[in-house]
Amino acid sequence: MPSSVVHAGFALLLAAGLLKGAYDRPALAVVLFVIVLPEVDSLMGPVMPGAHRTVGHNFVLPAAAGLLLYYDTRLRGTSLLRERFADRGVKIAWVALFAHVFAHIFLDWAHLEGVNALWPLHDEFFRLEGEILLSTADGFVQTFIDIELDPDTGERTVDAGSTGTTESVHVNNPVEPDSPENLVDAEEIDRRFPIAQRGWRLYLILIGVFAVVARRFQSDPPADEA
Numbered sequence: 001m002p003s004s005v006v007h008a009g010f011a012l013l014l015a016a017g018l019l020k021g022a023y024d025r026p027a028l029a030v031v032l033f034v035i036v037l038p039e040v041d042s043l044m045g046p047v048m049p050g051a052h053r054t055v056g057h058n059f060v061l062p063a064a065a066g067l068l069l070y071y072d073t074r075l076r077g078t079s080l081l082r083e084r085f086a087d088r089g090v091k092i093a094w095v096a097l098f099a100h101v102f103a104h105i106f107l108d109w110a111h112l113e114g115v116n117a118l119w120p121l122h123d124e125f126f127r128l129e130g131e132i133l134l135s136t137a138d139g140f141v142q143t144f145i146d147i148e149l150d151p152d153t154g155e156r157t158v159d160a161g162s163t164g165t166t167e168s169v170h171v172n173n174p175v176e177p178d179s180p181e182n183l184v185d186a187e188e189i190d191r192r193f194p195i196a197q198r199g200w201r202l203y204l205i206l207i208g209v210f211a212v213v214a215r216r217f218q219s220d221p222p223a224d225e226a
Helices: 004-019 026-043 060-076 080-109 179-185 197-216
Strands: 132-135 141-143 146-149 156-159 162-164
Touching: 004 026, 004 080, 004 197, 026 080, 060 080
Parallel strands: none
Antiparallel strands: 132 141, 146 156
């Protein structure tokens, strides 16, 4: 699975492009904190089966946070966030939420058993897996969502990459490197803290760091002379 370092590298790349007018070390620190926060759900594994990729890895809580942020900054007469941190704080909050969804949840959605996308409203893991292509023989083809029609009953079934529920899915992590039943009989537990398990993941880390360093050495264009 993508490590927290990979998520952070992607987040740094997004922050470099989105934090216009608010790009500095405190802003980056906020974005990185929000990025690694979902991994806390791995600590809940011993007391809640299937907690990893569930509690902190879903689309329901970010959607709720987005609605709350929109209400506070756009609909309320006085925004608590803007009153406390000005427009800069509002921008950082939106960028952090965007990075959380696209640099963390979406990446994990496409790896291993996916994420428990609709938890706590619905307990089911989904993995984003498939392809989209144009074929000279078959035309437009997509396999991310599989729709089947039973010729006998006419019943339509839709499979969006379901992989199971919290009762059947276990995603290995440093706290629980193997399924709980296997850990009981294990003579030696190998806890691995991944950094970059694929070449593209190392590339993503390096390009994120490069973007931050490059922004540091950029200067503002000279002002136009009257």
